[in-house]
Amino acid sequence: MDYRDTAEEAEFRASLREWLSTTIPAGWDKIEDEDEAVRLRKEWHRTLYRAGYMGLSWPEEYGGRGLSPVYDGILNEECGNLNAPPLPSVGYIGRAIFMYAGEEQKRRFLPPLLSGEVSWCQGFSEPEAGSDLASLRTTARLDDDHYVVNGQKMWTSGGQYADWCLLLARTDPDAPKHKGISAFLVSMTEPGVTCRPIVIASGEAETAEVFWDDVRIPVDQRLGAPGEGWRIAMTTVTYERGPADIGFIANYRRTLRKVEALAAERGLLDLPETRKALARAYVRGEVLRLNCMEQLSMRVSGRPPGPEGSVAKLLWADAEQSLQHLAMDILGADEMTGVADGWLSSYFTSRPVSVYGGSAQIQKNIIARMLDMPR
Amino acid sequence: MLALLSDEQQMLKEVAAQLAGSAGPANPGDLRTLDRDAAWRSLAQSGLLALRTRDDGRPAGSGVEVAVVAEALGAGLVPVPYLGSAVLATELLALAGAHDEAEALAEGTARTGVLLDRDLSALAVLPGDQTVYGWDVDGAADALALTAVPGGHQVVRVSLATGFTAANGADLTRTLLRSDGPIDAAALTPVGGPLSDEHLRRWEALALTALSADTVGVMRSAVARAVAYTKERVQYGVLIGSFQAVQHMCAEAYVQAEAAASAVNYAAWAVDELDPDEALLAARTAKVQCATVAREVTETVMQVFGGIGQTYEHIAHVHTRRALTDRQVLGDEGVHLLRIADVRLTGE
Numbered sequence: 001m002d003y004r005d006t007a008e009e010a011e012f013r014a015s016l017r018e019w020l021s022t023t024i025p026a027g028w029d030k031i032e033d034e035d036e037a038v039r040l041r042k043e044w045h046r047t048l049y050r051a052g053y054m055g056l057s058w059p060e061e062y063g064g065r066g067l068s069p070v071y072d073g074i075l076n077e078e079c080g081n082l083n084a085p086p087l088p089s090v091g092y093i094g095r096a097i098f099m100y101a102g103e104e105q106k107r108r109f110l111p112p113l114l115s116g117e118v119s120w121c122q123g124f125s126e127p128e129a130g131s132d133l134a135s136l137r138t139t140a141r142l143d144d145d146h147y148v149v150n151g152q153k154m155w156t157s158g159g160q161y162a163d164w165c166l167l168l169a170r171t172d173p174d175a176p177k178h179k180g181i182s183a184f185l186v187s188m189t190e191p192g193v194t195c196r197p198i199v200i201a202s203g204e205a206e207t208a209e210v211f212w213d214d215v216r217i218p219v220d221q222r223l224g225a226p227g228e229g230w231r232i233a234m235t236t237v238t239y240e241r242g243p244a245d246i247g248f249i250a251n252y253r254r255t256l257r258k259v260e261a262l263a264a265e266r267g268l269l270d271l272p273e274t275r276k277a278l279a280r281a282y283v284r285g286e287v288l289r290l291n292c293m294e295q296l297s298m299r300v301s302g303r304p305p306g307p308e309g310s311v312a313k314l315l316w317a318d319a320e321q322s323l324q325h326l327a328m329d330i331l332g333a334d335e336m337t338g339v340a341d342g343w344l345s346s347y348f349t350s351r352p353v354s355v356y357g358g359s360a361q362i363q364k365n366i367i368a369r370m371l372d373m374p375r
Numbered sequence: 376m377l378a379l380l381s382d383e384q385q386m387l388k389e390v391a392a393q394l395a396g397s398a399g400p401a402n403p404g405d406l407r408t409l410d411r412d413a414a415w416r417s418l419a420q421s422g423l424l425a426l427r428t429r430d431d432g433r434p435a436g437s438g439v440e441v442a443v444v445a446e447a448l449g450a451g452l453v454p455v456p457y458l459g460s461a462v463l464a465t466e467l468l469a470l471a472g473a474h475d476e477a478e479a480l481a482e483g484t485a486r487t488g489v490l491l492d493r494d495l496s497a498l499a500v501l502p503g504d505q506t507v508y509g510w511d512v513d514g515a516a517d518a519l520a521l522t523a524v525p526g527g528h529q530v531v532r533v534s535l536a537t538g539f540t541a542a543n544g545a546d547l548t549r550t551l552l553r554s555d556g557p558i559d560a561a562a563l564t565p566v567g568g569p570l571s572d573e574h575l576r577r578w579e580a581l582a583l584t585a586l587s588a589d590t591v592g593v594m595r596s597a598v599a600r601a602v603a604y605t606k607e608r609v610q611y612g613v614l615i616g617s618f619q620a621v622q623h624m625c626a627e628a629y630v631q632a633e634a635a636a637s638a639v640n641y642a643a644w645a646v647d648e649l650d651p652d653e654a655l656l657a658a659r660t661a662k663v664q665c666a667t668v669a670r671e672v673t674e675t676v677m678q679v680f681g682g683i684g685q686t687y688e689h690i691a692h693v694h695t696r697r698a699l700t701d702r703q704v705l706g707d708e709g710v711h712l713l714r715i716a717d718v719r720l721t722g723e
Contacts (some may be wrong), residue, residue: 001380260486279716290378368616
């Protein structure tokens with residue numbers, strides 16, 4: 001057991017830190033305009049890629065560095081420490097592609113995903129298929145060398161800015177519901193794709209709904225075998241829940257620092273209750289980080305991610321939402337009168353953390369199954 | 376970075392689990408009949424009491440090994456003073472350079488406990504006329520406390536033979552003695568050399584971590600017992616584990632216990648690998664997490680067991696009592712949150 005960096009890891013961390021300190025765009029977190037913010041995120045993706053920091057744990061043949069997943073964790077951690085823009089989450093889409101795609105598809109799709117030339121979204125949920133994802137109704141009917149897709153997707157985060165979509169659709173209406181689904185790689189510019197932003201409770205267009213009307217997809221853009229869609233989707237969400245592919249620890253630490261500053265500005269640091277609450281938020285973040293380090297270690301030692309990801313997902317949602325409660329308690333009325341700009345939005349943004357990527361209740365079902373509780 | 380037990384540590388975990396499995400109660404009634412001395416002898420023979428004795432100045436076993444054993448004994452609710460004698464007292468003696476005394480404890484022939492102040496939150500500093508408790512002193516003739524000396528503290532030995540009476544301790548698996556004082560200077564026998572503040576921070580880091588590991592064991596085995604029960608208990612014609620309400624209770628308790636374990640693993644590693652301040656911060660973090668969830672997890676377990684889980688004959692409350700006592704010993708979450716805040720918010 002060793003939580004310290006190896007010599008190689010320490011060297012990587014040091015040079016990353018130096019690079020970040022001279023490269024992070026000043027004032028990136030003060031940008032109000034959403035389009036401008038998206039442009040900056042894409043630019044940051046390309047900057048990371050050019051410096052060799054994208055796909056650290058990806059195989060070299062697909063543009064990665066072939067390093068252990070520990071390096072993803074280090075990147076995540078340092079970006080949080082130095083207040084860098086959010087890391088692009090290419091991990092889970094990439095995972096689906098290099099686990100299930102044919103060689104030609106890998107060469108076609110992985111490099112531009114990694115470089116940030118092409119951005120992706122995930123077309124899984126539907127109005128009538130949320131937690132019960134396998135009941136999805138969007139159909140893909142085979143018509144010669146194309147599939148013709150019809151249906152509606154929801155909660156397609158980043159759909160309005162994405163170039164491509166990892167889409168689930170029913171290819172065999174007669175098969176049992178988990179068996180009749182296939183996965184596709186589809187350009188969002190195809191005729192018949194219409195994307196409408198969904199404004200969440202914060203007032204911001206955080207996600208989107210996408211309508212698919214007779215969209216034609218070449219057969220060679222099916223990912224995996226017909227009927228393999230469910231398995232691909234489960235792999236994807238498992239990695240989405242996993243520790244290193246999503247920058248949640250970095251984000252959490254950054255927000256905690258802001259909340260601490262908020263308490264200081266308001267002269268609340270002498271109150272034992274405030275001090276305890278801030279320390280508790282620190283403990284939650286540490287527990288989350290340490291749990292993720294253990295999962296990362298299991299991954300490094302060759303174990304594929306499993307239901308332990310559900311533990312981290314639940315811890316993350318709880319930490320994130322509790323931190324927003326703490327900010328709300330510190331700000332008091334100012335969060336409701338518009339004086340403390342942005343915090344109400346952050347609060348509402350923390351609410352769906354226990355819904356997306358499998359709701360908290362679904363995660364608990366997964367854990368109950370892992371505990372082998374009766375069905 | 377590799378945050379996993381090594382193969383040797385994994386083996387130790389299995390040995391400790393095996394030992395603990397046969398030495399702990401299946402029912403509270405077993406606490407009257409268990410052969411505690413036999414359990415202590417087998418711990419001594421396996422070398423598990425010697426982990427904090429020093430070998431060329433280095434501990435024979437790291438904080439990780441201590442935590443592995445403490446967790447196993449917690450999981451088995453084993454009624455032996457491993458924490459009191461083999462960890463808390465032995466580490467104090469070793470830090471003070473009283474190596475012969477530490478060795479005697481490791482052999483299992485002598486046992487020594489610790490004296491805690493009235494709210495159990497710290498080692499007692501004597502002489503004084505305040506109430507003190509001898510905690511986890513089963514079979515111990517004496518217990519260790521501190522006395523202030525210029526530039527630090529001195530470890531002192533206090534006989535438990537006079538002035539101490541059995542306290543009505545909540546934890547049925549540990550012996551708690553009480554003295555309402557006074558304990559005067561003549562009753563204190565200095566052991567070893569003086570301890571610096573750094574020594575005491577190191578000691579506290581190990582002590583908090585070992586206690587937290589015990590709590591993790593208590594919680595994990597309690598959750599495992601509850602989950603097993605949901606697979607046998609039938610109501611409305613079905614196993615109660617098939618009800619989602621019950622599944623979610625168990626899942627929540629499981630998540631909390633696992634989260635606590637993650638914090639403890641890191642603290643255990645930090646004990647001997649990081650500087651005392653960092654090790655202590657990690658230990659406080661683990662203690663906060665364990666103390667915070669211990670009550671809820673063990674209460675959930677009692678709830679899953681339903682009516683039978685509320686009775687004295689059932690094992691559930693033995694878990695609860697041990698976890699709740701662990702929570703108080705050397706400070707509950709409130710105490711350690713404030714200390715963490717001092718580090719985080721004022722850089723102390």
